[in-house]
Amino acid sequence: MSSIVLNGDTSGSVTVSVPAVSGSNTVTIPATTGTVMVSSNMPAFSAFSSSTTSFTANTFTKVPLQTKNFDTNSNFDNVTNYRFTPTVSGYYQFNGYLSFSSALQVMQLAFYKNGSSVGFPLQLGSASGGYINQIIYMNGSTDYIELWGLTGSTQNCSGAFNGSLIRTS
Amino acid sequence: MLYDKIIAIYPNLKPSDFYQPNGTILLQNDSDGKGDYIAKWEHPTLAKPTAEQLK
Numbered sequence: 001m002s003s004i005v006l007n008g009d010t011s012g013s014v015t016v017s018v019p020a021v022s023g024s025n026t027v028t029i030p031a032t033t034g035t036v037m038v039s040s041n042m043p044a045f046s047a048f049s050s051s052t053t054s055f056t057a058n059t060f061t062k063v064p065l066q067t068k069n070f071d072t073n074s075n076f077d078n079v080t081n082y083r084f085t086p087t088v089s090g091y092y093q094f095n096g097y098l099s100f101s102s103a104l105q106v107m108q109l110a111f112y113k114n115g116s117s118v119g120f121p122l123q124l125g126s127a128s129g130g131y132i133n134q135i136i137y138m139n140g141s142t143d144y145i146e147l148w149g150l151t152g153s154t155q156n157c158s159g160a161f162n163g164s165l166i167r168t169s
Numbered sequence: 170m171l172y173d174k175i176i177a178i179y180p181n182l183k184p185s186d187f188y189q190p191n192g193t194i195l196l197q198n199d200s201d202g203k204g205d206y207i208a209k210w211e212h213p214t215l216a217k218p219t220a221e222q223l224k
Contacts, residue, residue, distance in 0.1 A: 026171040035210055053200065055198075056170045056171065056172055056196075056198065056205055057170070057172050057173075057184075057199055058172050058187035058188075058196060059170075059171065059172055059191070059196040059197065059205050060195060060196065060197045060198070060208075061197070061200060062198065062199050062200040063200070064200045080201075082199075082200065086218075105184075106184065106188065108188060108189065110189070117189060117190070119188050120189075120190050121188075121190070123188065150188070150189075152185075156170070156193055
């Protein structure tokens with residue numbers, strides 16, 4: 001394996017390595033300023049409800065998400081606050097899903113950033129489930145995101161929530 | 170439940186009064202075991218219920 005080591009001005013280094021495989025490949029670096037993303041600075045997570053939770057009628061409720069499929073940067077709290085607080089700033093794609101036990105009433109879904117709904121909630125009439133997707137900027141330190149929902153009648157709910165950094169700041 | 174108590178106090182309230190973003194009342198539950206609470210009360214004519222009324 002051939003490598004190039006780039007030393008930092010004061011400390012540290014970055015090693016660029018080429019695997020010892022046959023063939024010739026090309027990596028093109030764009031002629032513009034930016035940050036190269038690698039897997040370790042692109043947080044991604046996926047979590048879901050391990051059991052249903054009773055939602056009170058017409059009350060926006062944070063969706064408990066107790067089980068993780070994956071959490072590459074340990075940024076998702078699946079124990080206390082059920083929130084994602086990424087430590088890398090940038091624009092994240094978030095996807096949320098809610099399922100209610102019946103389809104008798106209106107339901108609303110929203111991502112809450114730092115305690116407030118991001119834009120208008122998605123509203124569905126007489127639905128027992130729905131998806132919400134948004135690209136949201138996160139500052140990489142204090143910003144956090146949660147999945148919330150509302151149903152027109154008291155009933156059980158479960159959900160799923162996932163997201164990933166799609167570009168840096 | 171908080172919603173039921175509010176409706177008992179103000180039976181003329183409609184479900185849409187609680188839907189966001191246009192509803193003037195926002196009830197929330199943080200799923201932290203502390204229960205439902207009034208996060209926003211901006212109804213133009215009805216006063217926010219007191220703690221005594223909600224007992």
